[in-house]
Amino acid sequence: MARAREVPGFDCEEPFAAAAARVVRVRAGEVFEHSEGVLDIDEIDHLHDMRVATRRLRAALEVFGDCFPRKRFRKALKKVKALADALGERRDRDVEIEFLSEFAEAAPEAERPAVAARIKSLREEQRQANEDLAPYLEEKRLGKLRRRLEKLVEEVER
Amino acid sequence: MKARRVEGLDRDVPLRPNAARIVATRLAELLALSGAALDPEAARAQHDLRIAAKRLRYVLEITESCFGAEAETARKAAKQLQGVLGEIHDCDVMLPGAGEIESLQTLLRTRRELLFQRFRELWLAESDRGTWSALEHALQA
Numbered sequence: 274m275a276r277a278r279e280v281p282g283f284d285c286e287e288p289f290a291a292a293a294a295r296v297v298r299v300r301a302g303e304v305f306e307h308s309e310g311v312l313d314i315d316e317i318d319h320l321h322d323m324r325v326a327t328r329r330l331r332a333a334l335e336v337f338g339d340c341f342p343r344k345r346f347r348k349a350l351k352k353v354k355a356l357a358d359a360l361g362e363r364r365d366r367d368v369e370i371e372f373l374s375e376f377a378e379a380a381p382e383a384e385r386p387a388v389a390a391r392i393k394s395l396r397e398e399q400r401q402a403n404e405d406l407a408p409y410l411e412e413k414r415l416g417k418l419r420r421r422l423e424k425l426v427e428e429v430e431r
Numbered sequence: 432m433k434a435r436r437v438e439g440l441d442r443d444v445p446l447r448p449n450a451a452r453i454v455a456t457r458l459a460e461l462l463a464l465s466g467a468a469l470d471p472e473a474a475r476a477q478h479d480l481r482i483a484a485k486r487l488r489y490v491l492e493i494t495e496s497c498f499g500a501e502a503e504t505a506r507k508a509a510k511q512l513q514g515v516l517g518e519i520h521d522c523d524v525m526l527p528g529a530g531e532i533e534s535l536q537t538l539l540r541t542r543r544e545l546l547f548q549r550f551r552e553l554w555l556a557e558s559d560r561g562t563w564s565a566l567e568h569a570l571q572a
Binding site: 280296340368388395 | 494
């Protein structure tokens with residue numbers, strides 16, 4: 274994942290709320306830019322990139338939480354957390370499968386079947402995690418989250 | 432681990448003083464958790480420290496330009512800490528799944544020990560270098 278994008282017009286001397294709007298808008302945009310190919314288990318970097326972008330958005334929301342209308346903020350944060358959790362469940366399996374696949378090549382002959390069985394079991398968990406994640410990535414749902422975040426930002430800008 | 436509430440934030444006041452309060456709180460959390468995490472067996476404390484490092488890293492990622500080079504140095508150190516503690520956590524998560532695979536258990540335990548040493552050295556080096564006190568100082572400037 275590349276470094277977080279620069280926030281245009283970011284200024285340490287502008288009001289906290291104005292900075293909140295700038296930062297959250299950019300961080301939210303990064304999440305949606307990385308939503309392609311996330312369910313592809315042969316290209317696990319796509320999911321990793323979206324997860325990192327989601328983590329940055331969540332961090333920005335938490336930093337600037339006091340600037341937003343409480344109820345709307347809580348709902349938005351809850352949605353972002355749920356997406357982050359679903360991405361995290363898949364990512365945990367990706368990491369373990371990758372680690373064990375490398376380990377399998379160096380494992381003692383006698384233990385290779387057990388390692389293969391563990392990888393197989395993790396593949397099943399990965400498939401399940403992908404199935405649980407898929408609804409979060411549907412165009413309609415992502416669009417709703419995008420509009421929710423946009424409204425949040427707009428309320429601060431008023 | 433729930434983040435400590437930051438008191439005294441004001442949406443109409445410039446970003447810099449608000450950010451200073453947030454960074455100071457996150458740094459205090461990190462420092463408060465470090466003692467327990469330096470026990471090699473304290474997996475939970477190391478996990479909590481990882482979360483604290485992550486929170487500090489991300490708030491600095493947003494606001495470091497308000498506090499100069501010391502903040503950038505601290506952000507990089509927090510990122511490194513988060514990375515090594517994350518790898519330790521991966522070992523802790525994978526160990527129960529290793530079941531009867533002895534070679535895997537041995538690998539994960541050895542790897543964890545090495546990673547813990549790396550974490551300890553990193554923490555002590557950053558403390559000796561004055562990374563955290565320099566950040567505290569920069570927040571007050």
